[in-house]
Amino acid sequence: MNEALANYRIRMASLQPEEMIINMGPQHPSTHGVLRLELITDGEIVKEVIPHVGYLHRCFDKHAENLTYQQTIPFTDRLDYLGSMNNSHAFVMGVERMLGIDKEIPKRIEYIRVLVCELNRIASHLIAIGTYGIDIGAFTPFLWCFRDREHIMNMLEWASGSRMLYNYIWIGGLFYDLPVGFEERCKEFVDYFKPKLKELNELLTNNQIFISRTANIGVLPMDVAISYGCSGPMLRGSGLKWDLRRVDEYSVYPEIEFDIPVGKGEMGKLGDCWDRYKVRVDEIVESIRIIEQCLERLQKELKRTPDFDPRAKLPKKIIPKAQDFYIRAENPKGELGFYFIADGKTEIPKRVKARAPSFNNLSVLPEISKGVLIADLIAILGSIDIVLGELDR
Amino acid sequence: MTFIEIKELLINKFGLEIIQGEENSGLQPALIIDQERIAEVCLELRDNENTYFDFLSSISGVDYGIDENKFGAVYHLSSIPYKTQLTLKVFTANNRDENTLPSFPSVSHVWRTADWHEREAYDLVGIFFENHPDLRRILLPDDWEGFPLRKDYKTAEYYKGIKID
Numbered sequence: 001m002n003e004a005l006a007n008y009r010i011r012m013a014s015l016q017p018e019e020m021i022i023n024m025g026p027q028h029p030s031t032h033g034v035l036r037l038e039l040i041t042d043g044e045i046v047k048e049v050i051p052h053v054g055y056l057h058r059c060f061d062k063h064a065e066n067l068t069y070q071q072t073i074p075f076t077d078r079l080d081y082l083g084s085m086n087n088s089h090a091f092v093m094g095v096e097r098m099l100g101i102d103k104e105i106p107k108r109i110e111y112i113r114v115l116v117c118e119l120n121r122i123a124s125h126l127i128a129i130g131t132y133g134i135d136i137g138a139f140t141p142f143l144w145c146f147r148d149r150e151h152i153m154n155m156l157e158w159a160s161g162s163r164m165l166y167n168y169i170w171i172g173g174l175f176y177d178l179p180v181g182f183e184e185r186c187k188e189f190v191d192y193f194k195p196k197l198k199e200l201n202e203l204l205t206n207n208q209i210f211i212s213r214t215a216n217i218g219v220l221p222m223d224v225a226i227s228y229g230c231s232g233p234m235l236r237g238s239g240l241k242w243d244l245r246r247v248d249e250y251s252v253y254p255e256i257e258f259d260i261p262v263g264k265g266e267m268g269k270l271g272d273c274w275d276r277y278k279v280r281v282d283e284i285v286e287s288i289r290i291i292e293q294c295l296e297r298l299q300k301e302l303k304r305t306p307d308f309d310p311r312a313k314l315p316k317k318i319i320p321k322a323q324d325f326y327i328r329a330e331n332p333k334g335e336l337g338f339y340f341i342a343d344g345k346t347e348i349p350k351r352v353k354a355r356a357p358s359f360n361n362l363s364v365l366p367e368i369s370k371g372v373l374i375a376d377l378i379a380i381l382g383s384i385d386i387v388l389g390e391l392d393r
Numbered sequence: 394m395t396f397i398e399i400k401e402l403l404i405n406k407f408g409l410e411i412i413q414g415e416e417n418s419g420l421q422p423a424l425i426i427d428q429e430r431i432a433e434v435c436l437e438l439r440d441n442e443n444t445y446f447d448f449l450s451s452i453s454g455v456d457y458g459i460d461e462n463k464f465g466a467v468y469h470l471s472s473i474p475y476k477t478q479l480t481l482k483v484f485t486a487n488n489r490d491e492n493t494l495p496s497f498p499s500v501s502h503v504w505r506t507a508d509w510h511e512r513e514a515y516d517l518v519g520i521f522f523e524n525h526p527d528l529r530r531i532l533l534p535d536d537w538e539g540f541p542l543r544k545d546y547k548t549a550e551y552y553k554g555i556k557i558d
Contacts, residue, residue, distance in 0.1 A: 004528045005535055054532035062541055226447050229506030247476055323419025326469050328450060339453050355451035363509045392532060
């Protein structure tokens with residue numbers, strides 16, 4: 001037996017008289033999926049958290065090195081299944097850069113990609129906010145968020161044919177052009193959604209009970225966040241302006257105006273649960289701004305034409321030159337990376353590794369939840385916003 | 394700092410033999426580092442104020458194929474203040490014997506995130522990291538046999554006496 005495993009078993013078998021082990025999960029609603037947290041508690045105080053992950057391991061890496069690049073796209077959808085568009089966008093960008101065709105993609109396709117990605121980002125953040133409310137004990141925001149998210153799901157289903165796992169963004173193009181009338185309906189949604197967000201803020205963000213449960217809880221200092229590889233709203237919640245859409249300037253993001261919301265410690269300390277929550281709320285506002293700009297371009301200078309074929313640039317054979325390539329992109333949860341090793345001979349990569357943001361974000365949990373109350377641990381876990389699909393891959 | 398400058402910085406600090414080669418064929422150049430000293434190099438790259446690679450994106454364990462009998466780990470570093478990226482690689486030969494795993498020094502004291510990345514590389518590719526605080530399997534069950542991302546991995550027929558089909 002492995003030495004570390006033996007040490008772990010000794011630790012578990014030699015508890016102090018006041019210590020007790022509590023298993024949270026794998027089937028527990030607050031763990032947002034099949035995650036098991038082993039808590040060593042002293043009364044109501046959490047002394048140590050040991051996360052056990054892998055219950056949803058579906059061998060993404062192994063599948064990817066046995067399938068062609070195009071065949072892997074549906075598997076990327078199933079990583080972070082709440083942000084499928086963003087996953088496939090990152091994967092497709094990586095392959096396009098390896099092939100050297102990333103500059104030839106028509107502008108209309110790039111704008112459609114950004115549009116659907118930002119719609120998906122809103123949907124993902126709505127789930128994060130809604131389920132966070134329910135973790136804390138607020139039921140209404142959950143229902144409101146799901147109601148609004150359903151509009152986005154319907155729109156994306158209209159475009160791609162599927163409600164959550166789209167397979168819409170392809171290497172060199174798209175599955176189909178947007179359906180006729182999509183832009184107008186999207187505009188209607190934006191007009192509908194803006195006042196709803198204000199309602200949500202009144203209901204949850206500035207709710208005194210919610211603030212009491214989240215402010216000053218689970219404080220994550222910036223240096224700890226960086227050392228643990230936290231990214232996305234986790235890192236920005238700690239006050240660092242780090243957004244790969246601005247850093248790497250991929251796709252058409254350089255042409256689009258938007259701000260990067262960061263945590264400011266308004267309700268308590270910088271980097272607490274409330275800050276992370278607030279970053280997500282603010283990002284929804286920014287995503288709406290991006291969507292509006294995309295819609296304007298798509299309805300004016302990049303208008304659909306009868307001869308526009310989103311599959312025109314699709315390469316016949318996807319054989320990148322022999323090389324290694326690491327692509328990263330800003331997902332709703334943080335930095336999603338794909339590491340490819342192409343051998344230059346076949347359509348099947350030699351190795352693909354997915355660097356999942358949730359995996360790194362969760363790894364900080366044992367560090368920031370030492371000595372908290374069990375009830376606060378739920379608040380901290382909810383504020384990390386994990387998706388087990390990409391955590392376990 | 395550019396790639397060349399980083400290379401010179403490392404040679405000045407650690408000597409010529411620290412860099413065992415470089416890969417320039419693709420879009421992202423990579424430095425191949427002496428596998429015994431990867432932890433020192435990482436610490437220097439993190440702390441040197443000219444490089445400041447404070448963010449570790451990922452560590453990927455790689456099996457380079459049955460014919461080569463070569464294993465490697467690929468480190469993707471990123472610097473938040475300078476907005477630069479760097480790829481480091483280490484290689485080692487191994488005969489795929491279950492009792493002597495390919496082994497590299499752990500960098501989990503340099504970046505805490507390396508802890509879970511190294512556990513994953515150990516779990517799936519079977520790479521041992523020396524001085525790692527808690528090198529248990531992470532994605533697979535503790536009693537799993539074999540390392541699934543190795544090229545010679547055969548899918549198990551039974552798991553605890555239960556037939557897998």
